[in-house]
Amino acid sequence: MAAAVKEVLPASLDSTSQPPPLFDGTTRLYTSYQCPFAQRVWITRNYKGLQDKIKLVPIDLGNRPAWYKEKVYPENKVPALEHDNKIIGESLDLVKYVDAHFEGPKLLPDDPAKREFAEDLLTYTNTFNGKVYSSFKGDTAKEAGVAFDYLESALDKFEGPFFLGQVSLVDFAYIPFVERLQVFLKEVYKYDITSGRPKLATWIEELNKIDAYVQTKGDPEDVVKLYKKRFLGE
Numbered sequence: 033m034a035a036a037v038k039e040v041l042p043a044s045l046d047s048t049s050q051p052p053p054l055f056d057g058t059t060r061l062y063t064s065y066q067c068p069f070a071q072r073v074w075i076t077r078n079y080k081g082l083q084d085k086i087k088l089v090p091i092d093l094g095n096r097p098a099w100y101k102e103k104v105y106p107e108n109k110v111p112a113l114e115h116d117n118k119i120i121g122e123s124l125d126l127v128k129y130v131d132a133h134f135e136g137p138k139l140l141p142d143d144p145a146k147r148e149f150a151e152d153l154l155t156y157t158n159t160f161n162g163k164v165y166s167s168f169k170g171d172t173a174k175e176a177g178v179a180f181d182y183l184e185s186a187l188d189k190f191e192g193p194f195f196l197g198q199v200s201l202v203d204f205a206y207i208p209f210v211e212r213l214q215v216f217l218k219e220v221y222k223y224d225i226t227s228g229r230p231k232l233a234t235w236i237e238e239l240n241k242i243d244a245y246v247q248t249k250g251d252p253e254d255v256v257k258l259y260k261k262r263f264l265g266e
């Protein structure tokens with residue numbers, strides 16, 4: 033198989049940048065290449081083959097343009113999607129929105145049991161992140177372990193390497209966080225999240241075969257630096 037072409041990514045806009053011509057009919061994903069929430073939507077866009085339909089507009093969150101809050105998204109966060117003359121935010125709503133309103137492979141199956149499980153898992157994402165983040169200051173292996181065990185047993189529910197069997201929005205909701213946590217826990221705590229969790233190991237491996245995801249991955253060293261500063265005050 034030929035290697036996939038890497039998308040040329042636009043440079044981030046900062047406080048000196050002019051806004052794009054807003055509400056001109058172009059669909060725009062306001063994003064940050066470092067943001068795991070935005071990465072959920074970015075992977076979804078790539079997987080559905082919407083690179084030409086949804087334009088990436090990266091924002092420099094450390095030096096944000098004033099027009100972003102004033103004219104685009106009063107929440108002043110990424111991700112946000114400009115579509116059909118409106119702005120929509122919140123990554124979990126956005127992945128569903130992009131799946132429902134755009135062409136490309138469907139990322140939620142029709143099977144009601146799988147849909148219900150998808151909702152449960154999407155709801156659990158915040159709990160998952162909260163449990164792992166709070167473990168950094170406690171008994172990390174034990175407390176983070178509970179959250180990763182939850183994923184391991186969820187991956188056992190349906191046949192196939194992904195949460196719902198076949199790849200879905202649920203995988204794209206978790207992987208940006210798991211990707212970062214795996215690196216950080218290994219580097220700082222010498223904790224291997226895949227040890228004793230074969231399903232989780234295979235899930236990560238399988239996702240790393242999906243170009244739509246691989247193209248969105250950041251530099252692991254940046255993650256370690258950022259997390260050390262943010263969570264450990266280093």
Ligand SMILES: N[C@@H](CCC(=O)N[C@@H](CS)C(=O)NCC(=O)O)C(=O)O
Pocket residue numbers: 064066067068069070093108109110111121122123124
């Ligand atoms: N609940 C939001 C969270 C988005 C979020 O917190 N994004 C961060 C970047 S990773 C952000 O924009 N932070 C800027 C700020 O809070 O001022 C979602 O799921 O989309």
